[in-house]
Amino acid sequence: xxxxxAIARExxxxxxxxxxxxxxxxxxxxxxxxxxxxPIHDVRARFLxxxxxxxxxxxxTADLSESATALESVLRSLPAGEIYVQDHPxxxxxxxxxxxxxxxxxxxxGAIAENSQAALTLAHAFVAQSGSILSSSMCGGRGASIVPPxxxxxxxxxxxxxxxxxxxxxxxxxxxxxxxIGLISGSSRTADIEKILVQGAxxxxxxxxxxxxxDPDFAVSRNRVNTVESAxxxx
Amino acid sequence: xxxxxxxxxxxxxxQIAPQAAIDTVTVLRRIGCDVIFPEDQxxxxxxxxxxxxxxxxxxxxxxxxxxxxxxxxxxxxxxSCTSMVRKHYPELLASSPLGGDAVALxxxxxxxxxxxxxxxxxxxxxxxFPHAVAYHPSCHGTRELGIYDEPMQLxxxxxxxxxxxxxxxxxxxxxxxxxxxxxxxxxxxMGDAKAVSLEKAGAEYVTTIDPSCLMHxxxxxxxxxxxxxTIYLASILACMDGTAASEAxx
Amino acid sequence: MSTAAxxxxxxxxxxxxxxxxxxxxxxxxxxxxxxxxxxxARFADWEAARARLSQIKExxxxxxxxNLVEFEKRIVERGxxxxxxxxxxxxxxxxxxxxxxxxxxxxxxxxxxxxxxxHLAPAxxxxxxxxxxxxxxxxxxxxxxxxxxxxxxxxxxLSRYQIAELFREKLGENVxxxxxxxxxxxxxxxxxxxxxSAEMGISGANFLVADTGMVALxxxxxxxxxxxxxxxxxxxxxGIEKVIPRLSDLAVFWPMLATSxxxxxxxxxxxxxxxxxxxxxxxxxxxxxxxxVDNGRTGLLGNAExxxxxxxxxxxxCLNICPIFRHVGGHTYGAIYPGPIGSIxxxxxAGLREWGHLSYACSLCNACKGVCPVKIDLPKQLLLARRxxxxxxxxxxxxxxxxxxxxxxxxxxxxxxxxxWLGGKVASTVRSIGLSGxxxxxxxxxxxxxxxxxxxxxxxxxxxxxxxKR
Numbered sequence: 001x002x003x004x005x006a007i008a009r010e011x012x013x014x015x016x017x018x019x020x021x022x023x024x025x026x027x028x029x030x031x032x033x034x035x036x037x038x039p040i041h042d043v044r045a046r047f048l049x050x051x052x053x054x055x056x057x058x059x060x061t062a063d064l065s066e067s068a069t070a071l072e073s074v075l076r077s078l079p080a081g082e083i084y085v086q087d088h089p090x091x092x093x094x095x096x097x098x099x100x101x102x103x104x105x106x107x108x109x110g111a112i113a114e115n116s117q118a119a120l121t122l123a124h125a126f127v128a129q130s131g132s133i134l135s136s137s138m139c140g141g142r143g144a145s146i147v148p149p150x151x152x153x154x155x156x157x158x159x160x161x162x163x164x165x166x167x168x169x170x171x172x173x174x175x176x177x178x179x180x181i182g183l184i185s186g187s188s189r190t191a192d193i194e195k196i197l198v199q200g201a202x203x204x205x206x207x208x209x210x211x212x213x214x215d216p217d218f219a220v221s222r223n224r225v226n227t228v229e230s231a232x233x234x235x
Numbered sequence: 236x237x238x239x240x241x242x243x244x245x246x247x248x249x250q251i252a253p254q255a256a257i258d259t260v261t262v263l264r265r266i267g268c269d270v271i272f273p274e275d276q277x278x279x280x281x282x283x284x285x286x287x288x289x290x291x292x293x294x295x296x297x298x299x300x301x302x303x304x305x306x307x308x309x310x311x312x313x314x315s316c317t318s319m320v321r322k323h324y325p326e327l328l329a330s331s332p333l334g335g336d337a338v339a340l341x342x343x344x345x346x347x348x349x350x351x352x353x354x355x356x357x358x359x360x361x362x363x364f365p366h367a368v369a370y371h372p373s374c375h376g377t378r379e380l381g382i383y384d385e386p387m388q389l390x391x392x393x394x395x396x397x398x399x400x401x402x403x404x405x406x407x408x409x410x411x412x413x414x415x416x417x418x419x420x421x422x423x424x425m426g427d428a429k430a431v432s433l434e435k436a437g438a439e440y441v442t443t444i445d446p447s448c449l450m451h452x453x454x455x456x457x458x459x460x461x462x463x464x465t466i467y468l469a470s471i472l473a474c475m476d477g478t479a480a481s482e483a484x485x
Numbered sequence: 486m487s488t489a490a491x492x493x494x495x496x497x498x499x500x501x502x503x504x505x506x507x508x509x510x511x512x513x514x515x516x517x518x519x520x521x522x523x524x525x526a527r528f529a530d531w532e533a534a535r536a537r538l539s540q541i542k543e544x545x546x547x548x549x550x551x552n553l554v555e556f557e558k559r560i561v562e563r564g565x566x567x568x569x570x571x572x573x574x575x576x577x578x579x580x581x582x583x584x585x586x587x588x589x590x591x592x593x594x595x596x597x598x599x600x601x602x603x604h605l606a607p608a609x610x611x612x613x614x615x616x617x618x619x620x621x622x623x624x625x626x627x628x629x630x631x632x633x634x635x636x637x638x639x640x641x642x643l644s645r646y647q648i649a650e651l652f653r654e655k656l657g658e659n660v661x662x663x664x665x666x667x668x669x670x671x672x673x674x675x676x677x678x679x680x681x682s683a684e685m686g687i688s689g690a691n692f693l694v695a696d697t698g699m700v701a702l703x704x705x706x707x708x709x710x711x712x713x714x715x716x717x718x719x720x721x722x723x724g725i726e727k728v729i730p731r732l733s734d735l736a737v738f739w740p741m742l743a744t745s746x747x748x749x750x751x752x753x754x755x756x757x758x759x760x761x762x763x764x765x766x767x768x769x770x771x772x773x774x775x776x777x778v779d780n781g782r783t784g785l786l787g788n789a790e791x792x793x794x795x796x797x798x799x800x801x802x803c804l805n806i807c808p809i810f811r812h813v814g815g816h817t818y819g820a821i822y823p824g825p826i827g828s829i830x831x832x833x834x835a836g837l838r839e840w841g842h843l844s845y846a847c848s849l850c851n852a853c854k855g856v857c858p859v860k861i862d863l864p865k866q867l868l869l870a871r872r873x874x875x876x877x878x879x880x881x882x883x884x885x886x887x888x889x890x891x892x893x894x895x896x897x898x899x900x901x902x903x904x905x906w907l908g909g910k911v912a913s914t915v916r917s918i919g920l921s922g923x924x925x926x927x928x929x930x931x932x933x934x935x936x937x938x939x940x941x942x943x944x945x946x947x948x949x950x951x952x953x954k955r
Contacts, residue, residue, distance in 0.1 A: 423501070
C-alpha cells in the first residue's frame with residue numbers, strides 16, 4: 001500500500017509540475033480582507049448581535065457571583081445527570097456548587113461520557129464578526145463541545161476579538177499543539193427537511209455563553225432569542 | 236438629429252418575425268435616424284457558436300465583420316445577437332485576421348433599447364399603448380450586456396401603458412437557442428413557469444428586447460392555450476394610436 | 486447518442502412535467518434565495534470578496550505541488566499519514582485495506598462529494614463493512630438507496646411526508662404529523678448508536694490548509710464533529726484541488742462558503758483538524774489518515790481553458806440559481822455533481838463522449854456566472870466543453886450536415902437568401918400536404934412543445950426592397 005502511494009505521489013506531483021510549467025505565474029492574492037467586511041466598531045455589541053442571530057444563549061454577568069447564579073439557572077433547566085467540566089483553575093470556583101447538585105466528571109478523568117447532560121468549558125476567544133466561540137481540543141477535549149445536549153462556555157468579555165482572521169491567528173499562538181480547533185457559531189442544526197430549521201441535530205441543542213465583565217451596571221439578564229429571521233434556511 | 240444607423244436584422248427575425256425589425260426601423264426613423272440595411276448581411280453566427288460548431292460560426296462572423304465594418308453605428312433588435320458580436324467575437328475570431336476589427340466593431344454594435352437610451356439619449360419616443368404589459372428582462376440583455384433599466388425607461392414613457400411587475404423576472408424563459416429543440420421538454424417547462432408568472436402578474440402582453448424569447452414564449456402560449464400575447468419592445472414603441480402595428484406577430 | 490444522454494432525456498421528460506416537484510423545489514430555492522440575498526448584504530464588498538477568493542484559488546492552483554507537499558509534511562510531523570491516489574480505485578483500495586487491517590466493522594461518514602465520486606461506500610460494503618451516512622440528508626438518501634439530489638442539501642427533493650414514510654418503513658419509527666423536529670430526533674437516535682460503535686470515521690474536506698497542515702470541515706449538524714472526534718480512526722478523503730496556501734485565507738473562505746451555500750454568515754461548526762489526539766488530549770482519534778485523490782483533476786491543470794473548474798469550492802450556488810436544475814432536479818443529470826458545475830466537471834473528468842451532452846443541457850442564461858463565489862465563468866466553460874465535444878465526440882450526422890450548410894450559407898448573402906427562401910418553401914409545403922409533426926417536418930423538434938411557427942407573407946429583406954427604403 002505504502003509503495004502504491006509513493007508511486008501515485010510521484011506521478012501526481014510530476015503531472016502538476018509539468019502542467020504548472022505550462023501555465024502562467026499567478027501572484028499572491030492582493031485584495032485585503034479589510035475591503036471585504038464592514039468595520040466593527042463595538043466588538044461587544046457585535047458579538048451579542050451575531051450570537052443572538054446564531055441562536056446562542058448569552059448571559060452577561062458583572063462578576064463571579066453573577067456568573068455562578070447564571071450557571072445555576074442553566075443547570076436547573078437541564079434533566080438530571082452528569083455534567084462534564086474542563087479541569088481548569090478558572091472553572092474550579094464553580095465545582096463545589098456543581099457537585100452539590102449533580103455528578104461531575106472532570107476532563108482530567110477522561111473523555112466526556114455519551115450520556116452527559118452538559119459540558120462546562122472555557123473558550124480561547126469569542127468572535128464578534130460571526131458570533132462564534134473559538135474552542136479546541138484543549139477546552140476539555142473534542143467531545144465536550146459536541147457530545148452533550150448542552151454546551152456551556154464561561155469566558156470574559158475581554159476575550160472578544162473582532163474578526164475571524166484574529167481568531168485564527170490567536171489559535172495559532174495560543175494552542176499550536178491542539179489537534180482540533182473550531183469556531184462554533186450556535187447550536188447544532190439542520191434544515192435538510194424542506195429547508196425547515198431544526199435545532200439539535202447531532203450536537204448540542206443549546207450553546208450557552210456566560211460572558212463576564214466589562215459592563216458593571218448590567219444585571220444578570222437572559223438574552224435568549226426565540227425567533228431570528230436570518231436563521232430560517234440552514235442546511 | 237440625423238444619425239446614420241445601419242441595422243443588423245437577425246436571421247430568424249428576417250425570416251419569421253420581420254415586423255420586429257420593421258418596427259425598429261419605424262422608431263429609429265421617428266427619432267431622426269437615417270436607417271441603412273446593408274443587404275449583404277446574413278447572421279451573427281450564434282447558432283453555430285453556441286452549439287460548439289465554431290468552425291461553422293467563424294466564416295459567418297467574419298462575413299458579419301466585413302459587412303458592418305464600414306458603419307459607425309449598428310443597431311440590432313436583439314440583445315442576444317448584439318452580445319454575440321460584442322462579447323463572443325473576440326474569442327471566436329481570436330486567431331482570425333479580422334480579430335482586431337471584430338473587437339472594434341463590438342463597441343459600435345448596440346442593442347435597440349441600449350441605443351435609444353444610452354447613445355441617442357431618448358426615452359420618450361411618443362408611443363401610446365394602453366395595455367397591461369409585463370417586461371421580461373432577457374438573460375443576454377441583462378447578464379451579458381448589462382441592460383437593466385433602459386427598456387423600462389422607454390416603457391415608462393409610453394402613454395397609457397399599465398406596467399405589471401413580474402415575479403422571478405430574472406429567471407430564463409427557456410429559449411436558449413438550440414437548447415429549445417435539443418431539450419424541448421425542459422425548455423417548454425421553463426416557458427410554462429414563465430407563463431404562470433406572467434398570468435399571475437395580470438399581464439396581457441409580455442415584451443422584451445429579445446424577439447427570440449418571444450418566439451419561444453408565443454409558441455408555448457399557443458400550445459398551452461393561454462391568452463397571453465407577445466410583443467417586441469420596438470413594436471410597442473412604434474404604436475402611436477394605441478393599437479399594435481402587428482399584434483402578436485412573433 | 487451515449488447511454489447517459491438517452492437516460493438524461495428520459496428523466497428530463499418525466500421531471501420537467503412534474504408540477505409537484507417543481508413546486509417543492511421552487512419553495513426550497515425561494516427560501517435559499519432570500520437567505521442568500523441577506524447573507525450577501527452582510528459584506529462590505531461582495532464583489533471584492535469574490536475577486537479575492539478567485540485570486541487565492543488561482544494562486545493555490547499555480548503552486549499546487551508545493552502546497553500539497555507542505556500540507557503532507559505538516560500532517561506527517563504530527564503523526565498523521567498521507568496517502569496519494571491517482572484513481573478512484575486506488576483511493577478505495579487504501580481505505581478498504583485499512584478497514585480490513587484494523588478489523589473495522591462499522592464506519593460513520595460525514596458528507597463528502599469526493600467519496601460519492603469514487604464510490605467509496607459501496608466498496609466498503611462489498612468488503613463487509615457497514616457504512617452509515619450521518620448527514621441527515623445523506624442518511625435519508627442512503628435509506629432510499631439514492632444518490633444525493635443536491636451537493637449541499639441531498640434530500641431536498643423529498644417532502645417531510647415522504648421522509649416520515651421512509652422512517653416508518655426503514656427505522657420502524659412512527660413520527661407524528663411528519664414533524665421535522667421529530668424526524669430529526671428519530672435520525673439522531675439511530676445515528677448516535679452508530680457514532681459510538683463505529684471503529685472508523687470518514688470525512689471529506691472543504692479545504693486543506695498548506696501552511697499549518699490542517700483539514701477544514703464545515704458542517705451545521707455537528708455530524709462532521711462527531712465523525713472526527715469519536716471513532717478511533719479518522720480518514721479524510723479529499724480531492725487534491727482543495728488545498729489553499731494559508732490558514733488566514735479561511736477568514737474569507739468560511740463566510741463565503743456559508744453564504745453561498747445556505748445564506749448563513751458562517752457554518753455552525755467550522756472545524757480544523759490536523760492529526761490524531763496528542764498525549765495531552767483525552768479524546769479524539771488515535772489514527773489520522775488523509776487520502777489525496779487525483780481522479781482526473783491533474784488533467785485539467787495547466788490548461789488555461791479548463792483549469793478554472795478546479796477553483797470550485799462545492800458551495801452549490803450555481804445549482805440553486807440554475808433554471809435547468811430547478812426544472813429537472815439533481816438526479817436527472819445521472820452524474821455525481823449535478824447542475825452547471827457538474828455539467829462541466831463531469832464531461833471534463835469522466836469523458837466528453839459519454840457526458841458531453843450535459844454541457845448542452847443549459848440555456849446559457851448566465852445566472853450561475855453571477856453567483857459563483859470563486860468567479861468561475863461557467864457559461865464560457867460550457868461553451869468550451871461544447872466546442873471540444875464537437876471536435877472529439879460523435880455528433881449526430883444530421884447536426885454536422887446542418888452546420889456545414891450553415892457555414893456555407895451564412896458566409897454569403899446570396900446563398901443565405903436562397904437557403905431562407907428554400908426553408909420557407911419546405912416548411913409551407915410540408916404543412917400544405919399535411920406532414921406537419923411527422924419526421925418530414927423540419928420544425929418538428931420545435932412544434933413538439935410549441936404552437937406551429939407562422940411564416941410571414943414576406944421577409945424583412947423583401948419588405949426593405951419593396952417599401953422599406955425611403
